[in-house]
Amino acid sequence: MASTSNPVTPTALSPRALGRATLARQLLLRRTTMSVKDAVAHLVGLQAQNTRPPYYQLLARLTDFDPAELSALMASREVVRLVTLRSTIHTHTADDALTLRPLVQAARERELRAFRAGLVGVDLHRLAAVGRELVEERPRTPKELRASLLAEWPEADPRALGVAARCVLPLVQVTPRGMWGRSGQVSLTTVEHWLGRDLLPVPAPDATVLRYLGAFGPASVKDMQRWAGLTRLREVFERLRSRLITFRDENGVELFDLPDAPRPPEDTPAPPRFLPEFDNVLLGHADRTRIIPARYRGRNGNGNQSYGSVLVDGFLAALWRTDASGDGVTATVQPLGTLGGADRDAVIEEGLRTLATMAPKSTPDIRFGTFVDFSR
Numbered sequence: 001m002a003s004t005s006n007p008v009t010p011t012a013l014s015p016r017a018l019g020r021a022t023l024a025r026q027l028l029l030r031r032t033t034m035s036v037k038d039a040v041a042h043l044v045g046l047q048a049q050n051t052r053p054p055y056y057q058l059l060a061r062l063t064d065f066d067p068a069e070l071s072a073l074m075a076s077r078e079v080v081r082l083v084t085l086r087s088t089i090h091t092h093t094a095d096d097a098l099t100l101r102p103l104v105q106a107a108r109e110r111e112l113r114a115f116r117a118g119l120v121g122v123d124l125h126r127l128a129a130v131g132r133e134l135v136e137e138r139p140r141t142p143k144e145l146r147a148s149l150l151a152e153w154p155e156a157d158p159r160a161l162g163v164a165a166r167c168v169l170p171l172v173q174v175t176p177r178g179m180w181g182r183s184g185q186v187s188l189t190t191v192e193h194w195l196g197r198d199l200l201p202v203p204a205p206d207a208t209v210l211r212y213l214g215a216f217g218p219a220s221v222k223d224m225q226r227w228a229g230l231t232r233l234r235e236v237f238e239r240l241r242s243r244l245i246t247f248r249d250e251n252g253v254e255l256f257d258l259p260d261a262p263r264p265p266e267d268t269p270a271p272p273r274f275l276p277e278f279d280n281v282l283l284g285h286a287d288r289t290r291i292i293p294a295r296y297r298g299r300n301g302n303g304n305q306s307y308g309s310v311l312v313d314g315f316l317a318a319l320w321r322t323d324a325s326g327d328g329v330t331a332t333v334q335p336l337g338t339l340g341g342a343d344r345d346a347v348i349e350e351g352l353r354t355l356a357t358m359a360p361k362s363t364p365d366i367r368f369g370t371f372v373d374f375s376r
Helices: 015-025 036-042 053-059 067-075 094-119 124-137 142-152 158-168 191-195 206-216 221-228 234-243 341-358
Strands: 079-083 089-093 171-173 188-190 245-248 254-257 273-275 308-312 315-325 328-335 363-368
Touching (some): 036 089, 053 067, 053 341, 067 079, 079 094, 079 191, 089 094, 094 124, 094 158, 124 158, 142 158, 188 191, 206 234, 221 234, 328 341
Parallel strands (some): 328 363
Antiparallel strands (some): 171 188, 245 254
8 A cells, every 4th residue: 555644834933032043144133244235135124214223233133234335335325215116216326226226127117006086198218218217317306307208298296297207217216315424315326327237137036035934934925015015925835845845834824935044942042123114024914913923913004104113032012212302312212021139120221322422422212112112
């Protein structure tokens, strides 16, 4: 009689085990000496809807991080700010900007379905050509670009024209926008013009899936789709299955991972980290309970409004914000639950380190208080 074998049931991973694995990939269990450029590439970009968060993301992850290092990479055009994943602005290496934008281009164009009423009579191919000529002649502010496009299509909705330009063209925010200690309004040109290089052909998503798992795994297909703002990735994971290993979460969802990626024991110490609004680790999954306890779901943001997050023992435990006054800068920490004495002391230490780097000429102070009213 022929023997039969039972399929091996994938190991189940708790939220805590998943969190430790992701924190290790995100360089948040212990800081690394990796270069700034290599860290931006490893993390597959930094969420940069606002200008300061990329600097705080790197401070939480790199040893002896100096904000001037990222700023210098922006000045030399080795990293850029543009709309990619989830239709939000990210800071990417130049190489990633030229490959990731084509990967998500079709998704960006699908966004325009919601703006059809404001784009009646607008030929999107001509809009792309006109818009490209405008911003490559010289960088234009969004207001200038909208006004020029409106002159071509006076019956169109100005906001819809602006969204259309952002979707059909790979527009970068030119410096000094986003540089540390500098100010500058948003001015746009194409990534090809800014870098002097052409976009690459639309790549297969396989390599990006592997990079995502290296920075965010173990993860489900849905996790990757939510992070990238893409759909129909199941077939890509299936194509890669022989190169991956699988687990299950506590709800039975299949999780994929790289065989040799770090998966530390769930009792591995995780020091406090002060993260900015929209940090990568908070947005990398559909199921975020590996970092955000279910009881705190929605506490670190409300729509487009988000707050700085403090991780304690690897999980969201508090919110934070800074206020400058005179020669001092204060970080106010709002615990979401009870912080024990040792955790409180560790949070103060990490907060002072954060302020010392980001506001070295100011006298730092850490206070515990309330600045968000969750009773409303």
